[in-house]
Amino acid sequence: MKQRDINNYFDDLFRLFYRPLCLYALHYIADHQKVEDIVQECFLSLWQKRTSVTEHRAYLYASVRNRCLDELRKTLKNRSLADSDIENFYSEESDSKMQDDSVSEAEIWTAIDSLPDRCREIFLLSKRDGLKYEEIAGELSISVHTVRNQISKALRILQSGAKRVIFFIFG
């Protein structure tokens, strides 16, 4: 395979799976830096085995999960917890669900990333931190009217990928 073709192929793998894998890993380990390191290592591992692995998506998810669990074992060993406690972190059912969710979560993350800075700031203060419109307005020295507009804008952008957001906000 030409070097260019392999690079293009792996670029595509990254575009499809990098963010979903990071979000998937985040369910196991709530540390952004560690998560990125793990996902990067798994892509490298796949690169090294690329001629002998046929199911790339499955391989990536499985190796990310395994490294996360290893990481957890390491951390928890320091606090002398039994190995059986670690099993509580993993169940096939919840893992499968997390894999499915990782794609939607990646989409939502990307949508939030794409918001203009101010709009995102206001959106997060409201939906993540639970501030009331008046409180946000006060904190940022803007009008409540502006706050309301910005949040509508954010919702529209997120909603174009995800109608579901509306249910959460107004439910």
Added chain:
Amino acid sequence: MKEKEENNLRFVLDHYRKGVFNTSEAISAFRRRTSGEKRSPRAVRLYAALTAAVVAAAVVLTVFFSITPLFRTMETLTADAVMTVCLPDSTFVTLSPNSSISYIKGKPFTLRRNVEITGKAYFSVARDTEHPFEVMAGSSYIKVLGTRFHVDGCDDSTDLHVLSGKVFFAESADSEDSEGLFLTKGMSARHTAGSGKPVFSKSEVLNPAAWATGVFEYDSAPLEDVLSELSHFYGKNFILVSSGSLQKKNLTGRFFADDMESVIFAIEEALDVKIEVK
């Protein structure tokens, strides 16, 4: 449905941070780490051999031989998974799981290039006309002059398929030319223990070394045979559903094994056929 998406959003909001999980940056970092390899197949395989911790648990036994006054150290490597080994003369050998290779360690090897293998191996032999490369596979003997070939040896018989170059295939190193076969590119032969001379065989599989090289090469291969080989390789059942014409189709081309869907898609497009996977 509602609840699941609410949960997804909640999770993202709880963990969201600007500037992390940047895919483009990740790709750049990845490229930097993988660009150390030159694209010559040798460098790739050497890299594969060095990642033994990840790829395979190689069991290394060192056996000490003494031959006349000299000490010789033999190296024996057994593959746990597909593993590529670099020999002291720069020959690359890819071993399939549970296969093994034995050879003299170090510089002495370059003077007498002799290896013993069990199981299945793919060789990319460094050219050295002064020192022919010899392989003992079970009860068979193969002499090589700088080439690529594939050996599959089990207890009673050895199958040999040559991808390029020229090979002499016989029962032992002492065999006369007439007691063995000379094989060149595309030729296959089988030697059964105790039977004397090997016999030519039609390679049952078009790409016997695909497991090692990661490549399928076809030159006017009947589509039926191609699908049969791909089915076996991927462990699926590929069936021809419909074709544009009733004529028997032949396939020519080079496909990379790691992406099954692309291979099937490319074949469908090239030959105007529809292939179903079971």
